[in-house]
Every structure is written in C-alpha cells, then in structure tokens.
Amino acid sequence: MARIPSALRRIDPAAATAFAFIFILLIVGSFYSRNFLSAEYLLQQLKVASFLGVIATGMFIVILLGQIDLSVPWVVATGGMMSAAATAYGHFGEALAIPFGLACGVALGFVNGFGVAYLRIPSMIITLATNAVAQGLMVVHTGGFSPQDSASSAMRFIATGETLFGLPNALIVWALVGGAAVFLLNRTTFGRYVYAIGNRERAAYLSGVDTRRVVMYAFAISGGLAAFGGILLAGYASKAAQAMGDPYLLPSIAAVVLGGTSILGGRGSYLGTVAGVILITLLQSILSVMQMPEAGRQIIYGVVIAVMLLLYGREKLQR
Amino acid sequence: MKEWRYKLAECRGALIALAVFLLLFAIYGSNHPAGFTLNVVTTAANKGVLLALVAMAQTLVVITAGIDLSVGMIFVLTNCVASAIVVGSPWMTIFGVIGVLATGLLCGAINGAIVIFGRLQPIVATIATGAVYFGIALWLRPQPAGSDIFNSDLADAFTGKLAGVVPSSLVALLGVVLLIWIPFRRSAVGRDAYAVGSAELAAYMSGVSVRRAKFVAYTLAGLLSAIGGLFLAFITYSGEASAASGGNYTLFSIAAVVLGGVSLFGGVGSAIGAIFGALIFRTVGDLLFVFNLDPLYQPLFQGVVLFLAVCLGSVRLFQVRNRLDLFG
Numbered sequence: 315m316a317r318i319p320s321a322l323r324r325i326d327p328a329a330a331t332a333f334a335f336i337f338i339l340l341i342v343g344s345f346y347s348r349n350f351l352s353a354e355y356l357l358q359q360l361k362v363a364s365f366l367g368v369i370a371t372g373m374f375i376v377i378l379l380g381q382i383d384l385s386v387p388w389v390v391a392t393g394g395m396m397s398a399a400a401t402a403y404g405h406f407g408e409a410l411a412i413p414f415g416l417a418c419g420v421a422l423g424f425v426n427g428f429g430v431a432y433l434r435i436p437s438m439i440i441t442l443a444t445n446a447v448a449q450g451l452m453v454v455h456t457g458g459f460s461p462q463d464s465a466s467s468a469m470r471f472i473a474t475g476e477t478l479f480g481l482p483n484a485l486i487v488w489a490l491v492g493g494a495a496v497f498l499l500n501r502t503t504f505g506r507y508v509y510a511i512g513n514r515e516r517a518a519y520l521s522g523v524d525t526r527r528v529v530m531y532a533f534a535i536s537g538g539l540a541a542f543g544g545i546l547l548a549g550y551a552s553k554a555a556q557a558m559g560d561p562y563l564l565p566s567i568a569a570v571v572l573g574g575t576s577i578l579g580g581r582g583s584y585l586g587t588v589a590g591v592i593l594i595t596l597l598q599s600i601l602s603v604m605q606m607p608e609a610g611r612q613i614i615y616g617v618v619i620a621v622m623l624l625l626y627g628r629e630k631l632q633r
Numbered sequence: 634m635k636e637w638r639y640k641l642a643e644c645r646g647a648l649i650a651l652a653v654f655l656l657l658f659a660i661y662g663s664n665h666p667a668g669f670t671l672n673v674v675t676t677a678a679n680k681g682v683l684l685a686l687v688a689m690a691q692t693l694v695v696i697t698a699g700i701d702l703s704v705g706m707i708f709v710l711t712n713c714v715a716s717a718i719v720v721g722s723p724w725m726t727i728f729g730v731i732g733v734l735a736t737g738l739l740c741g742a743i744n745g746a747i748v749i750f751g752r753l754q755p756i757v758a759t760i761a762t763g764a765v766y767f768g769i770a771l772w773l774r775p776q777p778a779g780s781d782i783f784n785s786d787l788a789d790a791f792t793g794k795l796a797g798v799v800p801s802s803l804v805a806l807l808g809v810v811l812l813i814w815i816p817f818r819r820s821a822v823g824r825d826a827y828a829v830g831s832a833e834l835a836a837y838m839s840g841v842s843v844r845r846a847k848f849v850a851y852t853l854a855g856l857l858s859a860i861g862g863l864f865l866a867f868i869t870y871s872g873e874a875s876a877a878s879g880g881n882y883t884l885f886s887i888a889a890v891v892l893g894g895v896s897l898f899g900g901v902g903s904a905i906g907a908i909f910g911a912l913i914f915r916t917v918g919d920l921l922f923v924f925n926l927d928p929l930y931q932p933l934f935q936g937v938v939l940f941l942a943v944c945l946g947s948v949r950l951f952q953v954r955n956r957l958d959l960f961g
Contacts (some may be wrong), residue, residue, distance in 0.1 A: 382756070384884070433947035434959055436897040438700070442884055443940040450933025458929055516960040525960065560880075564760055577754045609775065612768030620747065620761040628752040 328574020328626045332589035335622065336596060343600045350600070357482060363595035364488035365546050367588065370566040371495050372539030374587045375532050377570050378499070380512045380579025381430055381437035383533065385422065386540045386566060388448035390559025393419045393541025394548035395452055398463040411466040415545045416538050422448055423537020427530030437533075452556075461554045473549030484546060491539065496584050508532060512579030568619050569594050574626060646894010647906030654909045657916045664923045671794060677919060678800040679792050679868055684911040685806060686861035687882050688889035689814065690854040692907040695890055697850045698830040698899025699748065699755035703763030704858045705883030707740045709874055710770040711862030716779050716872030719787070719863070726784040733863050734856060740766055741855015745848040763883070770874040779871030788867035802864070806908070809860060813853065814904045822849050830899025889914050892942055914939075 343350035369386060376383045397415025400407045407414075422444055429440035455461075465473075475483040499505035507528045510518040519525045543562065548554040571577055572593060573586025597618060601611040641648075661677070662669035687704050694701040714736050719729035740762070747758045795801040817823040825846035828836040837843050861882075866872060887897075893910030895902025917938050921931045953959060 429944065429947075433944060434950060435943055435947050436891075438897060439887065439891045439943050440940075442888060443936065443943045446936030446939050447933065448936070450930070450936040453932045454929055516957065519957070519960050560877075564764075567757070568760060571757045577757055607772075607775070609768045609770075609772035612764045612771060614768075616761045616764030616766075616768065619764070620751075620753075620758065623753050623757060623761070624747075624751050629754070630752075 326574055326583045326586055329583060329586035329589050331622070331626055332573055332586060332593055336589065336593050339593070339596050339600060343596075343603075346600075346604055350603075357480075357485070359595055359599055360592070361482035361484045362599070363591050364482070364484040365543055365550070366562060366565055366569060366595060367488040367591045368491050368546060369540050369543035369562050370569045370587055370591050371491055371584075372536035372543075373566045374570045374573075374575060374582065374584065375495065375499070375508060376437070376536045377567075377575055377577060378508050378512045378579055378582055379529060379532055380515070381529070381533075382567070382577075383426065383441050383536050383540070384438060384563065385426060385441040385445040385448065385537070386563045387557070387559035388445045388452060389419050389422050389537050389540040390544035390547065390562055391452055391554065391557065392422065392448050393544030394554035394558055395455065395461050395463075395544075396541075397469060397545045398461060398465050398548050398554045399455070401466040402463050408466045408468075412468060412545055415541050415548075419541020419544070420534050420538040422541075423534035424530065426537060427533030430533060431526040431529035456556065460556055464553050465548045465551075469545055469549030470552060471549070473546045484550070487546065491542070492584060492588065499584065504528065504531070509580055512581070514580075565594050565598075572619065572622055644894075644903060644906070646901075647903050647909060650893045650906050650909035650913060654913045654916065657913060657920065661916055661920055661923055666923070671798075671800070675792075675794055675800040675802070677915070678802045681912045681915045682802040682806045683861055683865055683868070684882065684885055684889060684915055685908040686809065686857055686864065687886040688893065688907040688911040689809070689904040690857035690861070691883075691886040691890050692893070692895050692902065692904040693817070693826070693850045693854045693857070694755070695895055695897060696830045696899060696902065697826050697847050698833065699847070699850075700887070700897070701744060701759045701851065701854055702756060702883055703740070703744060703759040703766055704854060704886055705879035705881065706763040706766040706770070707737055707855055707858040708862045708865070708882050709879040710740065710766045710773075711737050711859040712865045713770045713774040713862075713872035713874055715863045715866035716783065716870070717773065719784055719866060720780045720782040721784065723784075726787055729784075730863065733866075734859050737855040737857075737859020737862070738852055739855070741852040741858070742848070744855065745851030748851065749844050749847050763879070767874065767876060767879055770872075770879075774872045774874045777871055777873035777875075779869075783866075783870055785870060788870060791864065791867045805864070809857070810905065810908070813857065817849075817853060818903070822846055826850050827900055830901075832900070885914060886911070888939055888943075892939075 340350055349355050369390065373383055373386065393415040396418040397411045400411040400414040426441050426444050429435045430437045472483050472487050477483060478486060499508060507518065507523050510523060511525050511528060515525050544559060547558055569590035570587050571590070573582065573588070573590035575582025575586060597615065601614060606614070662673065665673050667673055687708055690704045691701055711733050715729070715733045718732050719726055744759055744762050747753055747762065748755050751758065791801055791805055793801055795804050822845060825836065825841045826849070828841050829843050829846045833843060889911035890907045891897065891910070892913055893902065893906030893908065895907055918931065918935055921928070921934055926934065
C-alpha cells in the first residue's frame with residue numbers, strides 16, 4: 315500500500331476537504347460572475363467572515379470540551395449593546411467601552427461555566443437559560459426599543475478601518491484572536507487539558523487535572539469572544555441592534571463542525587474552523603448574489619452541511 | 634412491597650412537574666381578570682398543547698440520547714402544508730390531514746435515516762435537516778397565508794370545547810398520548826429506545842435492535858411535530874414560515890423536556906412529564922400578564938425562572954457519594 319508522504323500526513327483531512335470545497339465554490343461562483351474571483355470581493359467576504367470567525371473561535375473551544383454554548387445569540391447582543399451603552403458616559407466611558415463589553419460577555423460565560431462545571435447541569439440547557447436571562451436583561455435595558463447608543467470610535471476603527479496594506483482591520487483582529495487561540499490550545503497546558511477533557515473527562519480528572527476550573531474558564535473565554543463578536547458587529551453598523559446575535563448561533567456551530575471538529579469533543583484543529591467559517595460565509599454570500607430566494611438558500615445551506623458531514627463527520631460503525 | 638417505591642422513583646420527574654404546573658395554573662386562574670372560566674382555560678390549553686406536542690416529539694428523541702433541533706422546523710413546515718391542503722369537503726380534509734401527518738413522518742424518517750445510516754451526530758444532522766425543512770416551508774408559504782376553503786369547522790372543533798365542558802385540545806392531547814405514547818412506551822421498541830439511551834453499547838450487546846429503536850423514535854417525533862403543526866393551522870387558519878417561531882419552539886421544547894424530568898443524557902423520563910413541563914413553561918409566561926407586571930420584564934422573568942428551574946436539577950449533586958460519579 316502506498317505511503318502518504320509525511321508532510322501531507324499532518325494535514326487534517328477534514329480541513330483539507332473544507333478548503334477544497336471553498337475552492338470549488340469559488341469556481342462555481344465564477345461561472346456566474348467574474349467578480350467572484352476579484353480581490354475586493356474576497357477581502358469583503360473575509361471581513362464579514364471575521365465576525366463569525368471570532369464567535370466561532372469561542373464555540374470551537376467549548377465544542378472541543380464536548381460541550382455546547384447556545385447562549386451565543388444574546389451574549390453577542392449583550393457585548394454590542396453594553397459597549398455601545400458605555401460610550402454614553404463621556405470620554406472615560408468611551409475609552410472603556412470595549413473592555414466593558416468584553417467583561418459583560420466574560421461574566422455571562424462564567425455563569426455558564428459555573429453551571430456546567432460545578433453544578434453539573436448539561437451545557438445545552440444552562441446556556442439556553444443564560445441566553446434567556448441575557449435576553450431579558452437586554453430587553454429591560456433598551457426598554458424594548460432599538461438601542462440608540464452609538465458605537466465608540468475605537469469600535470468602529472477595529473471593525474471597519476483598513477490599515478496594513480489595505481487589509482480590513484476586522485480580518486487582522488480575527489487573525490490575532492485566532493493566533494491567540496492556536497497558541498492557547500497547542501502550546502499551553504490549558505489547551506492540552508481542554509483536549510484531554512474533551513476526550514475523557516474522568517480520565518483527565520483522575521490524572522490530576524482540575525477539570526472543573528478548566529471548563530469554567532473555557533466557557534468564560536467563549537462568552538468573552540461572543541461578546542467581542544458583538545462589539546465588532548456594533549462597530550461595523552455603528553450601533554447595536556435587537557437580536558443582532560440570532561443569525562450567528564447555528565452558523566457558528568456549523569462552521570466548527572464543518573471544520574472537522576467532533577461535536578463530542580477531543581478532536582479538531584483551528585484551521586478547520588477557519589475553513590468552516592469562510593465556507594459558510596462564502597456560501598451565504600454566493601447564494602445571495604445569485605439572488606436565490608430565501609427558500610432555496612436555506613435548502614442548499616442544509617444540504618451542503620449534510621453532504622460535507624457525510625463526507626468526513628461520520629462516526630465509526632459499532633461492531 | 635418495595636415495588637411501588639421503584640415505580641414512584643421512575644416517574645418522580647413527571648410528578649414534580651405535574652405538581653408545579655397545578656400550583657402555577659391555580660395561581661394563574663385565580664388571578665385572571667376574567668376569572669377562572671372555561672374560556673380562559675380553553676385559550677390557555679390551546680397554547681399549551683402546541684408546545685406540549687413539540688415537547689413530546691423532542692422527548693422521544695432525547696430518550697434515545699439524541700437531540701432533534703429540527704422539531705420546530707417540522708412544526709412550521711407541517712403548519713404550512715396544513716394551511717394548504719386541509720381544505721374543502723370532508724373527504725378532501727381527511728386526505729389533507731393524512732397528507733400533513735405523512736409529511737411529518739417523512740421528515741422524521743429522513744432525520745432518523747441520516748443519524749442512523751449516515752452515522753452523523755444528531756445535533757448537527759438535525760441542524761442541517763431543519764434548515765432544509767424550513768426552506769421547503771418558505772417555498773410553500775413565502776408570505777403568511779391561508780386557503781380560502783380551509784376547513785374551519787374541523788379547526789373550530791379541535792380548538793373549542795367538547796360538550797361545552799372540556800377544552801377539546803386537551804382531549805385531543807389525551808388522545809395523542811393514549812394512541813401514540815402509551816403504545817410506544819409499553820412496546821418492545823419503546824423499551825429498546827430507553828435501553829439505547831441508557832447505554833447504547835450494552836443495548837447492542839444484548840441484542841436490542843438499536844437501529845429500529847432510533848428510527849422509530851425519530852419518525853414518531855416527526856409525526857408528533859406534524860400533529861402540532863396541524864393544530865397550529867387549526868388555531869390560526871393559516872400557515873406562516875417563520876424562522877423565529879420554529880427556532881423558539883425547538884429551544885422551548887428542550888426547556889420543556891428538561892422541566893418535565895427527562896434527562897438530556899437519555900434513558901430517563903417520560904413524555905407525560907414533558908407535557909407538564911411545556912404547560913409550566915407556557916403558564917409562567919401568562920402569569921406576568923395576570924399580575925400586570927410591566928411587559929418589559931417578561932423575557933427577564935421567563936429567563937430567570939427557566940434558569941432557577943434548571944439549577945434545581947443540580948440538586949442530585951447532594952446525593953452523590955463518590956466524587957468520581959460527578960464525571961464521566
């Protein structure tokens with residue numbers, strides 16, 4: 315049997331499949347219009363993908379643990395609304411807008427983490443409850459209306475500015491967040507513990523890992539990153555909006571899973587998540603440019619996810 | 634002598650849910666501005682039965698240690714289908730109803746096939762199929778609409794009162810429980826479903842037909858969601874492909890299932906508990922209206938109540954003898 319060369323062996327087959335599919339998608343799109351292969355379009359897509367990418371990074375860490383974070387919609391909204399609200403408090407408030415938004419997200423993440431790690435409540439239900447509480451808090455805060463506060467200039471800068479060689483700032487922010495995530499997961503003991511807990515929490519606990527603290531911190535990071543996504547979104551639109559986070563829950567889960575991460579935890583690489591995010595963003599964009607009606611878009615979206623998962627997301631046959 | 638203690642422990646979750654629901658509904662009914670009349674109960678029953686049906690569908694899947702994130706979308710799809718084909722003469726109506734139920738069965742069967750034969754994790758498989766079902770619903774009803782010849786007599790029969798005494802929606806729900814849940818629970822397939830949810834490998838080794846149990850669970854879940862969609866068409870006379878509504882029903886069904894004492898890890902719980910969990914969930918929302926609390930605080934109130942209810946589930950931590958039992 316021919317051996318796969320050692321350089322190729324290290325490439326995650328799932329991530330490679332996802333990138334191949336991105337390539338195919340661009341080719342198919344280019345039949346529709348030449349513009350799909352232009353640099354401006356690709357950069358624009360990468361900028362839009364950055365928002366989903368930051369949120370998906372947090373979801374990636376939580377899914378690696380074998381848990382799930384369904385509180386993304388309203389933690390994103392909390393991050394956006396709280397940071398926009400802070401700008402109403404003068405220069406001091408405007409300077410602290412981004413850290414304040416992040417702190418709110420991290421606080422909600424700690425609540426999730428405490429419930430999952432220490433109270434042993436299934437993550438699916440505690441994050442749903444936190445989502446509902448965050449929604450309640452935001453509705454009370456805005457009085458049910460659309461939030462009137464505008465984003466600070468710093469928020470607008472990181473979301474819409476363009477520095478470095480004309481690359482969108484949002485993309486650079488995603489790259490930094492991604493780099494930090496890769497460092498955290500691959501080069502620190504915390505990251506190793508995350509993979510260990512995802513594989514078998516009991517074994518990790520018996521090996522002396524304080525699994526409960528790791529799980530709590532992972533959810534806090536996820537909450538913080540979701541809030542950061544909300545801050546970027548608020549900066550992009552110059553203000554927050556009700557239900558701004560709703561369109562980011564299922565795509566973030568799908569992006570992580572399409573990247574080859576096992577939903578049961580313990581297996582997955584960040585490169586796959588990046589591929590999944592870009593794939594979903596491109597798919598949604600191409601479908602909307604083709605002016606496909608929403609009905610067709612949803613069907614194609616679902617079919618693509620199902621087909622890709624059938625390619626490399628299948629579990630082993632039990633014998 | 635000890636037999637009844639085991640049986641009591643088994644339905645403990647459902648009984649607690651029942652007790653809480655009765656308490657909440659008593660508070661609701663006694664404080665309602667229109668008084669504790671049959672009309673008030675009927676309206677509340679109609680709303681509650683919708684969520685109860687979707688929660689029952691979710692229970693069937695959760696028992697097998699899976700999760701179905703497409704129940705809300707099947708609910709929306711069958712609602713749109715019902716608004717289009719439950720029309721005209723009695724014969725056409727009957728075929729229309731059969732068509733709606735068949736749609737639900739088909740959707741559930743597709744879910745089951747992908748999970749079993751595709752060997753995909755239920756959570757992601759059902760996200761994908763949910764999107765497809767919603768797309769079909771949107772194609773059927775781009776705008777909320779109903780049919781001119783919708784059979785409103787049948788609709789009113791199911792949403793009104795039976796013999797002027799009992800809300801017919803509750804009678805219909807009882808019928809669904811007697812015709813679908815109880816036979817399932819008592820049959821070999823039902824037992825297999827519980828076994829699969831409890832310990833799939835052990836069930837497989839014991840010769841349980843894991844595939845059949847899962848397939849029946851997912852298919853019946855589709856059927857129950859379809860009954861829910863049909864019922865929504867009876868209430869609104871129309872179909873609406875609303876993503877928000879589908880998503881809400883999915884997530885609320887998970888909450889209702891947990892409130893009803895069904896374990897998300899599988900193998901424990903009953904659809905009857907889920908029914909009461911759904912009714913509790915609906916009543917909590919209505920309580921705010923009754924107490925004239927600022928509607929601004931309603932989402933917060935519902936969220937906090939859900940949060941506290943969910944945290945109560947961690948009470949079992951105190952029963953743990955060995956710290957190692959917390960993990961794994």
